[in-house]
Amino acid sequence: MRKFAETADAVRGTTKKLEKVRLLGNYFAGLAIEEAVLAARFFSAEPFAKHDERTLGVGGALLSQAIAEAARKAGQNLRTVYQKHGDLGDVAEELLAGAAREGNLRLSEVSQLFARLAAERGQTEKAQLLKEAISKASPAAVKYIVKIITGDLRIGAKENLVEEAIARAFDRPIEAIRRANMLTGDIGETLELAAKNQLERARVRLFHPLGFMLAASVDNAEELFGEATLDRTFEIEEKYDGIRAQVHKDDTGRVQIFSRTLDEITEFPELLPAIRELPGRLILDGEILGWRDGRPLPFTELQKRLGRKHLDLFVQNDIPVRYVAFDLLFEDGTLLLDEPLLERKARLDRALAKAPAALGVGTRCRCRSVSEVRDAFAQALLAGHEGIVAKAGDSPYTPGRRGGHWFKWKEPFATLDVVVTAVEYGHGKRHGVLSDYTFAVRDGQGLRNIGKAYSGLTDREIAEYTELFKRQTVEDQGYRRTVEPTVVLEVAFNNIQKSLRHDSGYALRFPRIVRIRPDKSARDIDTLQTVEKLFTKQNDPNTGQI
Numbered sequence: 001m002r003k004f005a006e007t008a009d010a011v012r013g014t015t016k017k018l019e020k021v022r023l024l025g026n027y028f029a030g031l032a033i034e035e036a037v038l039a040a041r042f043f044s045a046e047p048f049a050k051h052d053e054r055t056l057g058v059g060g061a062l063l064s065q066a067i068a069e070a071a072r073k074a075g076q077n078l079r080t081v082y083q084k085h086g087d088l089g090d091v092a093e094e095l096l097a098g099a100a101r102e103g104n105l106r107l108s109e110v111s112q113l114f115a116r117l118a119a120e121r122g123q124t125e126k127a128q129l130l131k132e133a134i135s136k137a138s139p140a141a142v143k144y145i146v147k148i149i150t151g152d153l154r155i156g157a158k159e160n161l162v163e164e165a166i167a168r169a170f171d172r173p174i175e176a177i178r179r180a181n182m183l184t185g186d187i188g189e190t191l192e193l194a195a196k197n198q199l200e201r202a203r204v205r206l207f208h209p210l211g212f213m214l215a216a217s218v219d220n221a222e223e224l225f226g227e228a229t230l231d232r233t234f235e236i237e238e239k240y241d242g243i244r245a246q247v248h249k250d251d252t253g254r255v256q257i258f259s260r261t262l263d264e265i266t267e268f269p270e271l272l273p274a275i276r277e278l279p280g281r282l283i284l285d286g287e288i289l290g291w292r293d294g295r296p297l298p299f300t301e302l303q304k305r306l307g308r309k310h311l312d313l314f315v316q317n318d319i320p321v322r323y324v325a326f327d328l329l330f331e332d333g334t335l336l337l338d339e340p341l342l343e344r345k346a347r348l349d350r351a352l353a354k355a356p357a358a359l360g361v362g363t364r365c366r367c368r369s370v371s372e373v374r375d376a377f378a379q380a381l382l383a384g385h386e387g388i389v390a391k392a393g394d395s396p397y398t399p400g401r402r403g404g405h406w407f408k409w410k411e412p413f414a415t416l417d418v419v420v421t422a423v424e425y426g427h428g429k430r431h432g433v434l435s436d437y438t439f440a441v442r443d444g445q446g447l448r449n450i451g452k453a454y455s456g457l458t459d460r461e462i463a464e465y466t467e468l469f470k471r472q473t474v475e476d477q478g479y480r481r482t483v484e485p486t487v488v489l490e491v492a493f494n495n496i497q498k499s500l501r502h503d504s505g506y507a508l509r510f511p512r513i514v515r516i517r518p519d520k521s522a523r524d525i526d527t528l529q530t531v532e533k534l535f536t537k538q539n540d541p542n543t544g545q546i
Contacts, residue, residue, distance in 0.1 A: 001105040003027070004039060005140035012155035020157055024165030033195050037188035038107040040166065042144070044159040045151050047114035049186035050262075051208035054118040058126055058149050063088055066130035067146070071095035082479075085431065087154055089147035096139040105137045110145060154428050162187055170194040182210060182399055183335075204335050206281060207248050209258035211400030213285070213327075215389055215408040221373035224390050224407055234390040235341060236376040237326055237364045239408055241299045241386045241494070242289035243306075245323065249275055249282045257288075267305050268321050274358040275323070278351060280332040285397075286325035286362065295384045298538060299509070300497040325352060326362035329397055337397045341405075344397065366393075377409060386410050386494075414534055415514055416441065419522045420487040421449060423469045424480045434466040434481065437513070439489055441504065443528040448504035450531065453491055456513030465516075488517040488525055496535045506531055 007027045011020045024043060028036045041049065048054050067088070068074045073095060085091050105113075113133050120126050134142050147153045163181055167174040170191075176199045181190040185208035193199045204210075218224060225232055244260040255275045257265040268288060290297030290305075297319065305319055328348040329336055336344050345364075352361050367373045373390065380388045387410035395405030418439035426435035436454040440447040457465075465487065472484040491511045499507035506528075 001107060001110055001137060001141040001144070004042065004107065005138070005144050008043070008144055008153060008155050008157075009140065011157050015156070017161070020161055021164045021168055024157065024162065025168035028165060028169040028191065033192055035107050036169075036195065037192050038111050040162055040191040041186075041188045042107070042110070042148050043153065043157055043162050043165075044187050045148055045153050046187070047111075047148055048118075049184075049188060051185035051205055054115075056114060056117045056149055057121075058117055058130070060088060060150070062123055062127055063130070063146060063149065064091075066127055066134060067092045067095060067142075070131055070134040070142075087147070087427075087431065088150055089143040089145075089154075092134075092146050093139045093143035096134070096142055105133065105141060105145075110148075113145075114148075152428070159187060163190070166191050166194050170197075172197070172199060176200075184208070204283075204330055206250050206283070206330075207254070207256050209246050209248070209262040210283065210329060210337075211262075212244060212246065212260050213397050213399060213406060214401060215391075215406035216404075218390075218407045218409050220409070221370040221377065224373060224409075225370055231368075233366060233368050233393060234373065234407075235345070235364050235393055236367050236373060237362050237389045237391065238380045238383060238385040239387040239389050239410060240287040240289055240296060240324065240362075242287040242296065242302060242324075245286060245288045246329075247275055247282065247284040247286065247323065247325070249278060249284075251281050267307070268323075270316055271321065271323050271358055274356040277356055278359070280351075281330070282328065282332075282351060283330035284325045284348075285327035285329060286323055289322050289324060290319050291322035292320055299495060300535075300538070303497055322358055322360060324360045324362050326364075327397060337399070340394045340396065341391055342393045373409075377411075381411060415490050415492045416450075416508070416526045416531070417517060417520060417524065418450065418489055418491055419447065419485045419525050420469075420483060420489060421447060421485050422480060422482050426454065430462070433462050434469050435462045437489065439491065440485070441526050441528050441531055442522070443504070447485055447522070448528050449502040450504045450506055450528075451491065451493070451502065451508040451511045453489075453511040453513050456491075457516070461516065485522045488520040488522065490514040490517055495538050496531060498535075504528055504531065506535060 007023055010023050014020060028039060031039060041047070047056060065074070081091050081094060085094070113129060116129055117126055120129065133145065137145065144153065163177045164174055166172070167177045172194045177190060177194060180193055180199045180202035181187050183202045183204045184190055185205055190202070193202055224234060243265065245265055246258045247255065248258070249255045253276050255272050257268070257271070259265050265288070290302035301319055302321070305315060325348060328344050328351060331347060331351065336347065348361060352359060365376055367376055377388050387408060390407045390409070392405045418441055420437045421440045422438040423434040424436040425431055426433060436452060438449055438452045440449045468487070469481060469483050472486060473481045474484060475482040491508065492514050493508035494510045496506050497509055498505065501507055
């Protein structure tokens, strides 16, 4: 683990991508294959292969406790150290630096630690395992063990960089590396295949979710065709406001559904029997929608079913769901990613031709002009959807990427003028600046929080307003500050949902900062009454809004 830490520190110490790739590639090439397999996973901040369903079950509190006890600082307030670094791994290295630790753990021993942590159910036992490992490792090694556990090395070496390093180490084509990693769901297995020059043997693994193909945003139909109004044809689909979901089914009746974050979705068990009726082995891409009387329900209704550990029949009957598929990625041993969209659509139509009512194929139409796309957009809004997705008929399916093939056009719901009431320090490169803003609307003479946003501003703006917020701090809580309500923001959002998280009783979904409004004061911001009206409007089927 010592060489791993030295390499990680070197990677962290350079901003040059090619140098990062060189450092990692040389490190991988100098290891035995079984050790390089583990190193590739660890540099991707993964304790196990992605398709491995084990979890460590180690949270920040347990890690902090183990680190503090190993550093003999249990019971002390370590807030200043954490605020300095914004990362538990770096905190561990600083706290342990004074101890004379020259131990070294092999990568295989770290792998065994992760396996034992995943196997243990009790927090006391997990804590003991961590303490034993910390006692045997150098502060630098502990730093990276902690970072792997927390899921981010923060050295500028994401998985795509590890892929490039593998390509360099074994002189293999980068696209072949990326495809093998996507199919196997294991950067370690990908490294082994590359080392043995067997990348062509990579096969799709059912129940390992593939990355979702993404669509680029456009603001109007003209953007699809360009200024010269190019001769292009698009398959136009309704854009649903549900939960993007990838369905995996084998021929034994096993079914799993995965979210866009590649996590398993378990809140909709009534969909499983319907999916089992489909023929063969399949991977489908589609959307889970709240659905009643032939129309989608607002996402705020569907959201009531998320996160529930136990579902009763009342909830399932009150908020029925439907899975609408719009792509077929795999069928009976054949991977379809490289097939053109129109061929995948034809196979999808056949696969779901006799599907139960709980399943369906997304509606689509073919458009060859700006006016036809505009008409399709208007019809989608009338049908209760949030817009359209335009897809080129010859487009392949490129997991995890936005390309020049798929485009989404949504009608923005609304923006609100709000005032900042609290700010928090960010993470990673933003750990030293106040970049996360909690904001409120007016309620009479008072303010009611309604959301939190951390995207939309430049680094320069964040740095500038960090200094302002420090001067306007009302209460300093370490990582968070309550501030004077003077900074007005314009925020955009997808919709509004009921929420107990904020004292307004509402929360904005996917809020993002449009701009700072120095021309406005807290007296000029929107009111809670406006929020209530917007909430009512979005749930009114006669408005065409969701």
